[in-house]
Amino acid sequence: MPKQFPAVVALALAGACLFASPARADDADRALLSTFCDAADIKESTCTRARNYPDAGNRECDVKLTSDRHSGRFIAAGNLLLVVNYESGCEPHATDNGGAVVFEQSGGKTIFRSFQPGSQVNDCITLAKSAQQDWLMCxxxxxxxxxxxxxVAEFVFTQDYSKNVSISPDFLITAVDSIRAYGANVVTCKERSKYFEISDIKAGPRPQTVTVTVRHADAATIGKACRKGFPRPKEIFGKLSRGEAYVPEGYEKRGKFIIDLVTRKVGPQG
Structure with a gap:
């Protein structure tokens, strides 16, 4: 998922807030790393040789914790979970060179529950889903x-019989910006709308809603593009298929959209 996507969420660790001072932050990260790393292999916020790293084979996989982290009751009636982003030289570009580590917080202890390669929690918010469970929306x-x-995806958490926790994204809305690939975004003339980029997730005006900023083409924009109403992009790559049209950079629309997490309906705010 680019990084794509900084988050502003209060985070509790073992019942206490993480402190801002470097020394305390290092101590907190060391405590987390020690759940899957020998003390001799911990250097600041990095484990140089993580135990039981997925599909490591004979490789020694490093895990560097980053500042992106979120906590909440992401499993119904379950304990507080802490999800922390990490970088690893064992992860390829396909998983954005890292993932997330999941910890469970129970009885004043922090317990390692799993590595989740590719499931970074960069631009996320936590919302109450019910009295017993939270949403992690990213x-x-x-x-x-x-x-x-x-x-925009809900990160869905499940726990197996061994108490390992896995994460899977449940997408509510997706977008593709093809400017870097084709020189301009492309729409199909039969479409009534096309999303190019989604950003800036925030809690919505009502409970169980979020707002996002969407760069898009609405029906009027697509109609104008298909009637040759826009200038030709300065530089393009490849050729259009029949029934397609360019929307040059700067001719898209940008606005706030609201997503209802219960009905999954998406539409312009206001």
Whole structure:
């Protein structure tokens, strides 16, 4: 998912807030790392040799914790979970060179529950889903072959019989910006709308809603593009297929959209 996607969330660790001072932050990260790393292999916020790293084979996989982290009751009636982003030389570009580590906080202890390669929690907010459970809603992103893909996803947490916790994204809205790939965004003339980029997730005006900023083409924009109402992009790559049209950079629209997390309906705010 680019990084794509900084988060502003109060985070509790073992019942106490993480402190801002470097020394305390290092101590907090060391406590987290020690759940899957020998003391001799911990250097500041990095484990140089993580135990039981997924699909490591004979490799020694490093795990560097970053500042992106969120906590909440993401499993119904479960304990508080702490999700922390990490970087690793064992992860390729396809997983954005890292993932997230999931910890469970129970009885004043922090317990390692899993590595989740590719499931970064960069641009996220936590919302109450019910009295027993929270939502973790995130902007996701990934760039491949010049196409920037963004989306809004609920990160769904499940726990197996061994108490390992896994994460999977449930997308509510997705977008693709193809300017880097084709020189301009492309729409299909039969479409009534097309999303190019999603950003800036915030709690919505009502409970169980979020707002995002969407760069898009609405029906009027697509109609104008298909009637040759826009100038030709300065530089393009490849050729359009029949029934397609360019929306040059700067001719898209940008606005606030609201997403209802219960009905999953998406629409312009106001």
């Amino acid at each position: 902007i996701t992103g990934h760039i491949g072959q010049g196409n920037l893909e963004t989306g």
